[in-house]
Amino acid sequence: MNEHVQPASSAPLFNPLAPEFIRNPYPHYERMRTTDPVHLTPLGMYVASRHAEVSLVMRDKRFGKDYVERTIRRYGPKIMDEPVFRSMSHWMLQQDPPDHTRLRGLVVKAFTARRVEDMRPRIQQVVDDTLDRIIPQGKMDLIEDFAFRLPVTIICDMLGIPEDHREAFYTGSRDGGRLLDPVPLSPEEIKQGNASNALAAMYFQQLFDLRRKSPGNDLITQLVQAEEDGSKLTNEELTANIILLFGAGHETTVNLIGNGLLSLHRNPDQLALLKARPELITNAIEEFLRYDSSVQLTGRVALEDIDDLGGKRIPKGESVLCLLGSANHDPAVYPDNPERLDITRPNVKPLSFGGGIHFCLGAQLARIEAEIAISTLLRRIPDLRLDDAVNAEWRPTFVLRGLKRLPASW
Structure with a gap:
């Protein structure tokens, strides 16, 4: 990789894994x-x-995912022999129609607005149970003890992961983010990726067997039944997409809650306003999504030559990385100081959930989880303080932007 290291004087415009970039990419x-x-x-x-x-780029049909071609282009012809890349190639997130349409069609019903609204009482219960357990301690890590537990519990509910299996998921590592970064993985990282992919695949295979024998009212049961139909879903697709849903179903929401709480405590006026006017929470969540998005980037590939994208010609087969976090701070759309957190900002329409056919399936679920988590925390622990709001510790990944920890006390 060192041929791309440049002296500071000509620092590269885009160097996403540099510590100062991860700390604050917005400048x-x-x-x-x-x-x-x-x-x-x-x-x-x-x-x-x-x-x-x-x-x-996210909405134009001349762009697609073309995952296998794109990955071979980056890593060479043998890369698809690596289990972790083969698995990712089956993710609906990496697919183009018609495969994308077929896979998404199988799970979309679990995420309808109606279904998600019906989950509010359960989400509230999980947040309250977590706080009941933690309030007497007088301190916690807002990421691990609070933000992490809620989305993991809800996605476990949705997938039908039995209660007595969940401890492993609560204590599981959160280091999968590197797989998504636009900087190639080292052989060592690929080896790690293969190992965690194998563990996940092994676990879910057992769970599929369990759900074939005793079906439940959950997504895995639904997909196992589609798989038995043969034409709808192969076993490899089933496994890969459950791994995707599990990861996507918690990683990003943990970051939304964590990044939102950090930005509130870095802007005490906004924190005071939200406490005084709790009904602002719905708009506040949109502003958190805009201000410091949990997902900073999504990519597409040109499926044909594109003559003019912002003044550049994009040849067929080339990748375009879409910086969601940057688009969310574009003064052309947010003329009133986009670098400021303003929970009353009108017309906030963040691109944090992507766009086009790959628009995030769980967008509404993430919004409601964050809304209930943050408003309940502010109501139940009004005197909560962050130990150090200035020097927050970010995880060393770029695409998934989130905190390692966020210690707080009251």
Whole structure:
């Protein structure tokens, strides 16, 4: 990798794993938007940083995922022999129609607005149980003890993971994020990825058997039945997409809750306002999504030559990385100081859930989980203080932006 290390004087515009970039990517984004909005990186990918190009690329049919081709192009012809890449190639997130349409069609019913609204009481109960257990201690890590437990519990409910299996998921590692970063994985990281993929696959195979024998009212039962139909779903697709749903179903929501709480405590005026006017929570969640998105980037591949994207020609087969976090701070869309947190900001429509056919399935679920988690915490522990709001410790991944820990006391 060292051939791409440049002296500080000509620091690269886009260096997403650099510590200062992870700590605060937003000044770097502003530099990109103003100097080179569709930037060609040393790794050969284009990076779109303005709202206009980002929304276009996500919605335009001339762009797709083309995962296998794109990955072979980056790692060489043998890469699809690696189990972790083979598994990811079956994720609906990495698929183009018609496979994408078929896979998404099998799970979309579990995430309808109606279904998700009906989960409110259960979400509230999980948050209250967590706080009942933790309030007497007078301190906690807001990530591990609070933000993490809720989405893991809810996705376990939805998938039909039995209660007595869940402890492993609560204490499980949160280091899968590297797989998504736009910087190639080292052989060592691929080996780790293969190992955790194998563990997950082994566990879910056992769970599929259990649900074939004793069906439940859950997503895994539903998908196992689709798999038996043969035409709808192969076993490899079933396993890969359950792994995707499990990861996507908690990682990003943990970060939304954590990033939201950090931004409130870094902006005490906004924290005071939300405590005084709890009904602002729905708009506040949209502003948290905009202000510091849990997912910073999504990618597409040009399926044909594109003559003009922000002044650049994109040849067929080239990748365009869409910087969601940057688009969310574009002054062309948010003229009233996009760098400020404002929970009363009108017309917030963050791109944090992506767009087009890959728009996040769990968007509404994530919003409701964050809304209930944050408003209940503020109501039940009004005097909560962060130990250190200034020097927050970020996880060393870029695409999934989130905190390692966030200690607090009251």
